[in-house]
Amino acid sequence: MRPIDVTPLITDPYATYAGLREAGPxxxxxxxxGxxxxxxxRYADVRRGLNDPRLSLDKRHALPGQYSGFALPPALDANLLNMDPPDHTRVRGLVVKAFTPxxxxxxxxxxxxxxxxxxDAIEPDGRADLLTGYAGPLPVIAICDLLGIPERDRRDFRQWTDTLLTPDPANPAAIKEAVVAMMRFFGGLIGSKRAEPGDDLLSDLIAVRDDEDGALSADELTSLAFLLLLGGCEPTVHLIGNTVLALLDHPELMREVRKNPxxxxxxxxxxxxWDGPYPLAIRRFPVEEVEIGGVRIPAGETVLLSLASANRDEQQFPEADRIDLHRDRSGNLAFGHGIHHCLAASLARMEAETALAALLERFPHLELAVPREELRWRPTIRARGLISLPVRWDSTERAGF
Structure with missing residues (x-):
């Protein structure tokens, strides 16, 4: 089978996925x-694959030379995105006890x-890049609150997260420096919260760790905090941005939301x-030869399950290319499925809903500040998000929904 170039999945993802679904599973x-x-x-194959125990998340099952991912220190690699049962079951079970609805x-x-x-900070200007001025900082502040990061440390924390979430190609060493600094920071924070627990998730995770019935290791605690940062910030930023753009692109949808908050x-x-921030699930590696859609895939090769394609599959969602608030979305795979369903899904939904409610209530005439064709998407198949989202509003006018 001749490999397909993925460039069209960046430049025109949904039409490209439609063609691929038609051509084969x-x-x-x-x-x-490279x-x-x-x-x-296809939806059915992706859904089965998300919960197939033969498709491992553990990078140790990858064949040499088959996979190159984001290199993390061993302490941060001990996370839920690189675990299979029984370790995954144990760690997730302990986290769920603390990370409650x-x-x-x-x-x-x-x-x-x-x-x-x-x-308040951006309103007087009458315009802003909504990603850097609003959607970007809000999830980071939420994660700081969730983990109980002291106010005095948040400026450094924001700098590290900015480096990780929007890396500077001209300074690749900055990412490694930020990771090392955050590991050191989380190590000290865990120590201080063990001595003086607070009303925050990290303190609760430490308490779970110290139970005699189950324990999170120091590395697992550190990697969980790091995972919440990366997994809880960037996707939420782009979920907010993509939803704002969808509302601006569909005035009838905007009117419906304003009429019925x-x-x-x-x-x-x-x-x-319809346009979620995660086009692909976390990569998998077959522990044995598997057959998906009639195609045999050798053990150890990289398997990518396309959430974006599955969620536009007409066999599951009729008129899938259309936004329909009244459709049955019970099979939505945007947050995954099965034992690896996103642990922070409820947090991401809440953050996006809260951010959008405040934005729409504040600005009754929100609109793009540049021509629609000038918007640019991030050049990657692994995330679906805008590089920037310039918007404007009448700063002299206030409204409710």
């Missing part, structure tokens, strides 16, 4: 790094206040299906 591709992988495109619900009101403060949760969920 599984395709050999050459990734941007390494081969198998891309699974009640904790997420308690964050909504403080987050709404923070959203208001961020909007309770529909905002459905809007976030539907846009997450």
């Amino acid at each position: 599984v395709h050999r591709i050459t990734g941007p790094d 390494r081969p992988a198998w891309l699974v495109t 009640g904790r997420v619900a308690k964050m909504r009101a403080p987050l709404a206040k923070t959203a208001g403060q961020l909007l 309770d529909s905002l949760a459905a809007v976030v969920d539907e846009v997450n299906r």
Whole structure:
């Protein structure tokens, strides 16, 4: 099978995925790094693959030379995105005890206040890049609150997260420096919270770790904090940005949301299906030869399950290219499926809903500040997000929904 160039998946992803689904369920591709992988495109196969125990997340099952990912120190590699059962079951079970729906619900009101403060800062200008001025900082502040990061440390924390989430190609060493600094920071923070626990997730995770019935290792605690940062910030930034753009592109949808603010949760969920920030699930490696859609894939090769393609599959979602708030989205795979379903899905939804509610309430005539064709998407197949989202509003006018 001749490898497919992935460039069209960046420049025109949904039309390209539609063509691939029509042509076949599984395709050999050459990734941007020049390494081969198998891309699974149809809903039924992707859903099965997400919960197939033969498809391992553990990089140790990858064949030599088949995979090159983000290199992390061993302490940070001990995370849920690189684990299979039984380790995954144990760690996730302990985290779930601390990361409860009640904790997420308690964050909504403080987050709404923070959203208001961020909007206060940009409102007088009448325009802003919504990603850097609003959607970017809000999830970082939420994660700081969630983990109980002291106010005095947040400036450094923001600098490190900015380096990791928007790396400077001209300074690749900065990423390594930021990772080392954050490891040192989290090590000290865990020590201080063990001595003086607070009302935060990290303190609760430490308490779970110290139970005699189960334990999170020091590396697991550090990697969980790091994972919450990376997994809880960047996707939420782009979920907010993509949803704002969808509303601006679909005036009838904007009118419906303003008329019925309770529909905002459905809007976030539907846009997450239609144009979510995660086009691909975390890579998998078959522990044995597997057959997907009639295609045999050798053990150890890289398998990419396309969430973006699956969520636009007409066999699962009729008129999948259309935003429909009233469709059945119970099979939405945007946050994964099965034992690896995103642990922070409820947090991401809450953050996006809160951010959008505050934004739409504040600005009644929000619009793009540049021609639509000037917007640019990040040049990667692994994330779906805008590089910037310039918007403007009438700074003299206030409105509610």
